[in-house]
Amino acid sequence: MKIDIVSVFPEYFDVLNLSLFGKAQAKGLVEVHAHNLRDWTHDVHHSVDDTPVGGGAGMVMKPEVWAECLDELLGLDSSTSESTTEVDDVSTDSTAAPVLIFPNPSAPLFTQRDATELSHADHLLFGCGRYEGYDARIPEYYRAQGVDVREYSIGDYVLNGGEVAVSVMLEAITRLLPGFMGNADSIVEESYTGANALLEHRQYTKPAQWRGISVPDVLLSGDHGKVDRFRRDEALARTNEIRPDLIERLDCASLDKADRKT
């Protein structure tokens, strides 16, 4: 997977050269390029923003600068305003145009389902907004050029820019790539995956008694059927208590009889 990230703080992504991501790059699983949006400016101040049309506080990122950058990275010839690459759904062929992703606090929430879908893409291009955000015509223009443009929020809180959001989405997406995680099993039984996303049951390790607190006896029983049932019941109960919104999304057809009693 090729990953391009555009930001006014590209050094923010130096961290991707470390740990699992660094190993994945060394193994050729991912190829990451962080670009400085200011490299596509032409004025002495390398301006990337301007005041909002219609007034209001803050500054908005200029469409011209973004367009020069994105045309180049997308391989679009702006003089003909035609795509020079085949535009496809999330494609895994090596010549497909990238999926262009803008983190945006006013966009739909990024979910595990989005991470799974995007993990099959061949090329992702992230555009990090700053200030009050980017000119709304940028995603509009590239959608009109046939580019697969996505805008996602990572949650209901205020951040100073899209860089943190890109880091979150990148981790959620790339950890699903075959060979990225040392142990493939670790991406199977986790919360938020599949149509039956439940919060996970509580986890314990040794010792069985610690500072007067014991692990649930059933976990020491050696009866895998009882352990599985206990964990499923706890996952349902915890989800119902902490994230009832996830219960509403459950695929009820997949609940077994015992689940229905919980």
Ligand SMILES: Nc1ccc2ncsc2c1
């Ligand atoms: N700039 C930016 C982008 C995405 C996002 N998601 C939640 S707060 C936020 C802020």
